[in-house]
Amino acid sequence: MTHALLVIDVQNDFCPGGALAVPGGDEIVPLINGMMERFDAVILTQDWHPAGHSSFASTHAGKAPFEMIEMPYGPQVLWPDHCQQGTEGAAFHTDLRTDGDLILRKGFRSHIDSYSGFFENDQTTPTGLDGYLRTRGVEQVTMVGLATDFCVQFSALDAAKLGYQVTVDTRACRAIDMDGSMAAAKQAMCDAGVVLI
Ligand code: VGL
Ligand code: ZN
Numbered sequence: 001m002t003h004a005l006l007v008i009d010v011q012n013d014f015c016p017g018g019a020l021a022v023p024g025g026d027e028i029v030p031l032i033n034g035m036m037e038r039f040d041a042v043i044l045t046q047d048w049h050p051a052g053h054s055s056f057a058s059t060h061a062g063k064a065p066f067e068m069i070e071m072p073y074g075p076q077v078l079w080p081d082h083c084q085q086g087t088e089g090a091a092f093h094t095d096l097r098t099d100g101d102l103i104l105r106k107g108f109r110s111h112i113d114s115y116s117g118f119f120e121n122d123q124t125t126p127t128g129l130d131g132y133l134r135t136r137g138v139e140q141v142t143m144v145g146l147a148t149d150f151c152v153q154f155s156a157l158d159a160a161k162l163g164y165q166v167t168v169d170t171r172a173c174r175a176i177d178m179d180g181s182m183a184a185a186k187q188a189m190c191d192a193g194v195v196l197i
Contacts, residue, residue: 085108116154
């Protein structure tokens with residue numbers, strides 16, 4: 001069975017010192033590098049926002065990071081400006097191996113966020129990743145990266161929905177964990193049949 005490793009958003013802005021730092025985000029880099037050769041395919045995702053992206057608190061007058069707003073597609077957390085296209089913050093962690101098969105960028109549309117590597121946050125606009133994996137014969141995916149309770153979780157739930165066998169290797173993930181989001185993510189992934197290790 002063709003088994004892909006999906007490396008989610010291991011970028012400077014999600015590592016200590018970055019704009020939306022995930023605690024311990026850099027600790028997973030050596031682990032992920034070591035995992036890469038065990039898979040038939042390696043795909044990296046890259047959060048890739050234009051300036052003034054609608055997920056940035058700074059885009060909305062009177063809003064602060066980590067507040068919620070209502071978007072046409074549902075509730076959206078507002079974030080500090082992060083992973084702006086072409087910036088150092090959007091670059092992969094310098095020690096991360098980036099010699100994988102595909103780098104998939106997401107979140108590049110101004111008016112919609114994209115946590116998942118498969119669908120944007122309206123849960124209908126596809127990124128094309130499903131087509132890529134299917135045409136390569138991938139049936140099983142293992143996910144690692146940042147952040148467990150946002151982009152990793154959304155990617156894992158979509159992959160399960162699309163019929164892949166999904167594993168999240170939590171040893172090589174780190175979470176933002178705001179307002180119990182990590183516990184909720186764990187529950188949702190288990191309920192969807194995602195294997196957590
Ligand atoms: C992410 C918040 C905003 C993530 C991306 O990679 O988990 N979280 N953009
Ligand atoms: Zn983002």
